[in-house]
Amino acid sequence: MRFHHADGTVVHLAYCTNVHAAESLDGVIAQLGRYAGPIRRRLGVPRLGVGLWLARDVASALVGDRSRTLRLRRALDDHGLEVVTFNGFPYRGFHSEVVKHAVYHPDWTTRERLRHTLDLARILAGLLPDDVHAASISTLPLAWRTPWTPAAAASVARNLEQLNKGLTDLAAETGRSIRVAFEPEPGCVVESTDQAVRHLTDTGDHLGVCLDACHLAVGFEEPASAVAKLAAADLQIFKLQASCALHVENPRDPAARRALARFAEPRFLHQTREGDHAVGTDDLDLALEGELPGEHSWRVHFHVPLHASPPPPLSATTDTLMDAFTALFGGPRALTHHVEVETYTWEVLPHAGRDLVEGIAAELAWTRDRLVGLGLKEEDVT
Known part of the structure; x- marks a missing residue:
């Protein structure tokens, strides 16, 4: 799905296939064929963007x-799909029984991460639509925060x-x-915007930032x-990941704790901030076991569907996502070209089993309506 900003920028909307x-x-x-094509048809659009996740073995x-x-590109064309962005964060095993900290390995201290990302870049260059000449790959924020040593920082600098x-x-x-x-x-070497400025400024014209609205919300960032x-740091935003976190206003409320406990699942890491x-x-x-005092509201790194908040006493950080749309698209210039809906947690939601095609299509429709509400014009491409 493509949109035109008033400044002439083409803004691409996709959903991430790491789900x-x-x-x-x-x-x-x-x-x-099983998911993306039917999602496009349900939305009634002639072309749908997909943010491909290609595990290491696929890239190889x-x-x-x-x-x-060419076989992959033909399959995309056959289903009315296009690719202008990859999610290069997970390396492999993203749907293993337990992922947790493994998603951060190999990190940017290693040659494996460098080689994988350059391979993805070459593949993406071969998949781009003929009229698109710029693309993005989102990746992990250097490494998990521990261990982080001068030697690790030097290795990252060489690799970048x-x-x-x-x-x-x-x-x-x-x-x-x-x-x-x-x-x-949250929890990584680059956890916040301030840390992004500290670690990524002046690293190169082709390197920038992916803002994830869920992560901003968990960090209580505006x-x-x-x-x-x-x-101000001249760091470009190459992608927005449209996502919402869990919010609970009173984590000491027994009903809220019972509701939150349903989201404490074993596959993914759910960093929590107070x-x-x-x-x-x-x-x-x-x-929930007591490492946070519960004196103030909590936000949880659990990507919840954009169009449907969890039932009270929980809520979603929808306002943060809306503020991100406004900050990036509400002014005279579009500040990024790529928006990727990234709710990878459908299988582990407490209400798992919901129709995935229906759910992702609803998220994309919700996002489309918000972009149009900011004045972007949807492109009708046949």
């Missing part, structure tokens, strides 16, 4: 093999230098600019302030 458990090329192609199968890349060089060379070779967007997340800080980001814990079950 689907596919770690082979055949599996990725099958999910396009595609990179350097033009015939396989090589990353920017590789992307520059790829642009010269292909005419396609692939930008890598580091995604601040989107307008975050966007202003990044602009109040103004001053205190936090690395998972929801730890917060």
Whole structure:
């Protein structure tokens, strides 16, 4: 789905396929037919964007093999789909029984992460629509916060230098600019906008930031302030991940704690913060066990559907997402080109079992309505 901002910018809306458990090329192609194509038809649009997640094994199968890349591109075309962004955060095993901290490995201290991201960039350059010349890959915020040593920081600096060089060379070779967007997340080396400015400023023209609205909310950050800080540091926002966190106003309320306990599941990490980001814990079950005092409201890193808040006494941080839309698209210029709906938690929601096609289509329709409400014009492309 494409939209036009008043400044002439084309804004691409997609949903992220890391919600689907596919770690082979055949599996990725099958999910396009099972989910993405039906979502497009349910929305009644001629073209739908997908933010592809390609696990390491899929990337290995595609990179350097033009015939396989063409096979994937034909499958996208057959279902009326297009790709202008990848989610390069998870490396593999994102739908394992337990993921937790494993999602941060390999991190940006390693050559494996550098090689994987450059492979994704080459693959993405081969999948872009003919009329698109700039794309994005979101990635992890350098590493989990521990251990973080001077040696680790030096390794990251070397890898980011090589990353920017590789992307520059790829642009010269292909005419396609692939930008890598580091995604601040609670608990990581780059957790906040301030840390993004500290660690990512002056790392290269092809390197920037992916703002995740759920992560901003968990950190009690105001989107307008975050966007202003990044602009002041000349750090570009290459992608917005449209997402909502869990919010509970009174975590000492027994009913609220019972409701929250239903979201304490074993697959993903659910960092929880209290109040103004001053205190936090690395998972929801730890917060419920007493690691947070509960004197102020909590926000939980659990991506909940955009269009349907959880029942009271829980709520979603929808206001933060709306403020992010306004900060990025409500002014005279569009401040990013890519919006990716990223609710990867459908399978582990307390009401798991809901129709995935229906749910993702509803999220995209909700997002479309908010963008149009800010004055963007949906493009009718046949």
